[in-house]
Amino acid sequence: MMMMIKAMWETAKEITLQRIVMSYQLRSAALLVPNQLDGLYVIVTGSTSGIGYYTARELAFAGARVIMACRRVDEAEKIAESWKEDTDDSKTLHVEVMELDLLSPSSVRQFTAEWDQSGKPLHILINNAGILLLGESRQFTEDGIEKHIQVNHIGTSLLTLLLLPSMLKANSARIVNVNSVGHHWGAVEPKSWKMGAEEERKFSNMMSYGSSKLAQLMFLKALSTKLISMGKTSVLCVAVHPAVRRQNERVLDVGSF
Structure with missing residues (x-):
């Protein structure tokens, strides 16, 4: 009960703060300028819509060499062509x-x-891709892992670790995880992530989503601590909450990455 009250408070606080900031009508233009990122290689996951779309676009127009990492390859190629036009x-x-x-x-x-x-x-590396399956029943991958956990945490973490050697080749690199205030709704319970595991409480997509975002935050913090302890300070780990938003609503200051 206390966890739910805290989650509701943190969510309400975030929405209220966002509305206050929005009331000043901050500009939504990109903060990046042309050629600012010339020669930098950037991977953006989930870049065919929403946050990922605008992030990839602004980075490309700032001169970065952007890799759109996504499932809908045909759609991504059409988007890339439209940007070039x-x-x-x-x-x-x-x-x-x-x-x-x-x-x-x-x-x-x-x-x-x-x-x-x-x-x-x-x-x-901008880990933007994620899912929130509101209004749907509990779903699992072919490997028997709950989908929120697989996409938002396990898949993203695996991608990050496997790309780490390439990031260590750069003089300076960043891992940017698009997280969420929804992590306040979660609890890390690995035994409930797999198919067939008994639920300690009634399944909730919002709680599963929150758990996946909480696990991802914990992973990123652990990775950052490990890199620092190894003297690998060239890789900076960052988590961002892009604000509560409506579908297809452009995010303010998407260029601030």
């Missing part, structure tokens, strides 16, 4: 599409193997 003849947009399905560990491994073969350093 929006530029003038004096500017070349560097956007590449690679298939990635965080529901599938084999897809994650194939993606990172292909990236490793390229031999390129990775300067920024």
